[in-house]
Amino acid sequence: MVPAHGGRAAQPVYRPILASRRGELEALSHLDPTSAPLVAPVLEVGAKERSLVDALRRLPPGLMPAVDVSALPDSPEAELTRWGVPVQPVIGLAEGDHRLVAHGAAARAYGRRALIRLRAARDRAGPDASTTAVERIWRFTSLAPEECDLLVDAADVCCPADVRSVEPRVRRLLDWARRHAWRSVTVAAGGMPPTLSRLPTDEPVRLDRWDWQLWRRLADAGVDYGDYGVHPAVSGAGDPGDRLPTVRYTDDDSWWVYRWARRGGRGDERFADLCRTLVSAPHWPSTGASFSWGDHELLRRARRGAGAGSAANWTAWSTSHHLAYVLATLLHPAAEGAPRRHPGQGPQRGRSLR
Numbered sequence: 001m002v003p004a005h006g007g008r009a010a011q012p013v014y015r016p017i018l019a020s021r022r023g024e025l026e027a028l029s030h031l032d033p034t035s036a037p038l039v040a041p042v043l044e045v046g047a048k049e050r051s052l053v054d055a056l057r058r059l060p061p062g063l064m065p066a067v068d069v070s071a072l073p074d075s076p077e078a079e080l081t082r083w084g085v086p087v088q089p090v091i092g093l094a095e096g097d098h099r100l101v102a103h104g105a106a107a108r109a110y111g112r113r114a115l116i117r118l119r120a121a122r123d124r125a126g127p128d129a130s131t132t133a134v135e136r137i138w139r140f141t142s143l144a145p146e147e148c149d150l151l152v153d154a155a156d157v158c159c160p161a162d163v164r165s166v167e168p169r170v171r172r173l174l175d176w177a178r179r180h181a182w183r184s185v186t187v188a189a190g191g192m193p194p195t196l197s198r199l200p201t202d203e204p205v206r207l208d209r210w211d212w213q214l215w216r217r218l219a220d221a222g223v224d225y226g227d228y229g230v231h232p233a234v235s236g237a238g239d240p241g242d243r244l245p246t247v248r249y250t251d252d253d254s255w256w257v258y259r260w261a262r263r264g265g266r267g268d269e270r271f272a273d274l275c276r277t278l279v280s281a282p283h284w285p286s287t288g289a290s291f292s293w294g295d296h297e298l299l300r301r302a303r304r305g306a307g308a309g310s311a312a313n314w315t316a317w318s319t320s321h322h323l324a325y326v327l328a329t330l331l332h333p334a335a336e337g338a339p340r341r342h343p344g345q346g347p348q349r350g351r352s353l354r
Contacts, residue, residue, distance in 0.1 A: 012040035013330050015151065015186045015226035016323065017233070020045050020067075023315030024229065025055040028063065030293035030320055035327055037062035042090060042115065042151065042188075042226070044068050048077045056085045066090045066115040066149075074099055080106035090115045090151075093123050093133040097140055104141030113183070114143055117151045120169050127176040134180065150182045151226065154189035156233040157210045167217055174221050188226025189214050190233030192248065192255065201244065201261040204281060206254045213253065225330060230255065230318045245271045246314055247298065250322040251283045252329075271308035275301040294320025 018024040020043040028041055036059075043065050045052065059065065068090035072078040079102045080087055089103035091114055107114040116134060123130065138145060152173050154166050170187055177185050191211035199205050211227045230248040247258040260274040278284060279302045289296040294317035300306045309317075 011184065013038050013224060014323075014327050015040045015042060015066075015188060015224060016326075017042040017044065017153070017188055017190075017226060017228050018319070019043075019231070020052055020055075021312065021315070022055075023312040024319055025052075025059075026312070026316040027294065027319035027323060028065075029055070029058050029060065031060050031063060031323065033060055033062070035324070036060040038327060038331070039063060039323060040066065040088075040149075042066045042068060042117075044071070046071050048072060048083075053083050053085060056083070056087065064088055064110075064113075068117065070095070078102070081109055086110040088113050088115055088149075090117050091137055091141070091148075092117055092119075093130065093137070095137070100137060100140035104143060107141060107143055107147070112143065112147045113149070114141060114147065115149045115151055117153055118173060120152060120154045120166065120173060127179075130176055131179065145181045146183055148182060149184045149186065150177055150180075152177070152185065152187045152223075153226075153233075154187060154211075154214065156190045156194070156228075157214050158191060158193060158232075159210065163210055163214045163217065166214060170214075170218065171221070174218075174223065184224055186224040186226045187215055187218055187221075188228070190228035190231070192228070192230060192232045194232045194234050196246065196257060196259060199257055199259060201259045204249075204256045204258055204277065206251075206256055209250070209253055209255060225326070227326070230315070230322050243311065245274055245308060246311075247274065247278060248318040248322075249278060249283065250318075250325045256281070256283055268304075268308045272301055272304050275299070278302070292320045292324035294318065294324075 016039070018041050031039060041063070045067055048069070056065065064086060066088040067080060069078040069080070070090070070092050074096060076082060078099070080089055081102070087106065087110060089106045091100065091103050095103070103114060116137060118130070152170055154170055157163050157166050166189070174185065189211035191209045193207065215225050230250070245260045249256040249258065258274050258278060260270050262270050262273060275298050279299055285291040285295065289299040297317045301308065
């Protein structure tokens with residue numbers, strides 16, 4: 001990471017793609033002020049609501065989210081200049097002329113920056129066609145290549161075979177990207193399974209972070225890192241009927257998934273039991289509650305200092321820890337994999353599923 005010149009804030013080192021739901025937005029709002037300028041979230045908007053704009057206004061100073069409104073109809077509510085908050089527009093290769101003009105206006109209003117999102121699985125027209133598409137974007141938005149960040153979105157990679165098949169495709173896109181003077185290039189992928197309902201309950205289950213492993217295989221390409229937080233890339237994926245208390249806790253190359261179904265007692269007590277198990281685990285950080293806002297909230301529940309919360313809260317606390325963990329790993333790569341066990345603890349326990 002090269003420090004910015006002339007007293008400007010450092011450039012982001014981490015670009016998470018997050019749904020614009022209450023849990024994810026709450027986690028972003030609690031980012032440490034020193035960390036916020038290093039995180040550049042991409043928010044996927046399914047519907048523009050007043051509460052979303054209010055949440056964007058509560059984000060910490062220095063955090064400039066990119067907003068993807070491609071799921072919204074081409075109407076005034078999708079024009080980011082009307083939102084009244086500083087955001088970076090996300091532009092797809094197939095955007096219509098009118099939306100490109102609107103995105104250009106938003107980019108020029110908020111620092112002349114835009115994010116071009118190239119989806120590895122969808123945008124496969126070839127290098128010449130891709131160049132034609134981005135040149136059209138620059139023409140309609142009145143932006144230069146060096147005013148645009150490129151996001152290569154690899155979508156979900158959920159097993160070794162996915163990583164092996166996606167890597168050469170991403171490398172071809174990165175070879176094409178070198179033709180142009182991008183402000184930055186990020187590769188992002190998702191690694192969380194689309195469903196957790198088949199996992200065992202009442203014990204921590206280890207899942208590999210295949211998205212992280214893909215990015216490490218691309219280390220020689222010199223690209224920035226992005227992911228989908230603690231959720232899969234598939235839009236709407238999840239288990240609406242599975243309301244078990246769930247925490248997705250990020251570790252070095254893995255997640256530890258806690259789903260608690262123990263019967264007896266109130267829901268608050270079941271979640272307290274989950275949190276007590278988590279804070280006594282070897283993957284609980286040595287700095288404890290000070291590691292992130294989410295860790296602080298989980299420790300409060302372990303000590304029965306608050307209620308169990310809701311699914312949105314569990315997402316917020318899991319996401320908060322994830323953001324802090326990924327950023328710390330990117331800023332201090334030499335520390336990755338270092339043991340963080342508490343004194344006197346033995347090897348890590350819990351089931352590992354691949």
